[in-house]
Amino acid sequence: MHYLQYWCVVTLRIDPHAHTSHSDGTDSPAGLMRAAASAGLDIVGITDHDTTAGWAEAEAHVADTGVGLVRGVEISCRADGVTVHLLAYLHNPDDEDLAAIFAASRQARTSRGRLMCERLARDFPISWQDIVAHAGRGATIGRPHLADALVRAGVIPNRSAAFERILHPSSPYYVPYDSPHPVEVTELVRNAGGVPVFAHPRAYGRQRRMVPVPVITDMARAGLFALEADHRDHSDAARAEVREIAADLGLQVTGSSDYHGTGKPNRLGENLIDPAVLVRMEEEGYMKVVRP
Secondary structure: OOHHHHHHHOOOOEEEEEOOOOOOOOOOHHHHHHHHHHOOOOEEEEEEEOOOOOHHHHHOOHHHHOOEEEEEEEEEEEEOOEEEEEEEEOOOOOOHHHHHHHHHHHHHHHHHHHHHHHHHHOOOOOOHHHHHHHHOOOOOOOHHHHHHHHHHOOOOOOHHHHHHOOOOOOOOOOOOOOOOOHHHHHHHHHHOOOEEEEOOOOOOOOOOOOOOHHHHHHHHHOOOOEEEEEOOOOOHHHHHHHHHHHHHHOOEEEEOOOEOOOOOOOOOOOOOOOHHHHHHHHHHOOOOOEOO
16 A cells, blocks of 8 residues: 555554744754644644744754654735734745745844844833844744744733734834735746645634635635644634535635744644645645655
8 A cells, every 4th residue: 555545544643744943943843843742742833923944953853752743834914904824834845936925024023023123122011132033043933933032021821812902903013014916926836836725714712804715715716725724723613614625615624733832822633634645735735745
């Protein structure tokens, strides 16, 4: 039996969406691989925001942890004033168009972080220097790092509380930043041999408005592979809504923990992807899953 076919008849625990200290997670890539092993996962996905910098370190620990690795990136987009997070899986890491998108997003995120820090520092005891010092080498500073600074200052108990209040898009401290349109990025991901998945598309607690179905329809026409339905930020009703949209558009459905380490309650393995869906992703992707 071919290894891919074997995946479909065994029960594998696969969590394809997690973050490391190269973006807004707190675990190093090696630490994430060890945490995945401790959580009983067979395969984990590293999907840092707008960077592939954590891939090599994670791949180096596939053998010693016994955990397979799905390489991906989470790309920040915007449509009709609404934020869209697009997961790009198994794409060619040397694709110049995607690399340019990543670089522009990192720069925009850092500039936005500075502006938000300036606003926050007027009312709370935080500083840009402290944020940079704690972010880790090479990390792109975003709202999670601002949240951590607020936690260290005793302003807020944890990241989740910061995002629900002080750093929420409705907050006066919030600063938007320019992001590419998700239809454009979906096309770029496909052109790079990647498999695009719309992350947590109905996380109603994150922003006031959700991406309208016509935009998701356009993304599907551009090559969108799946919608992430099983996610901590989705209620049962939201999960059902996502599944209905996916069925109407002929898309696959995924699930994940969206793990970030400490500071957020998300736990590795709390939501998983069907192994058969990952088989499809690997068949369509430029790269393969790294196996022990």
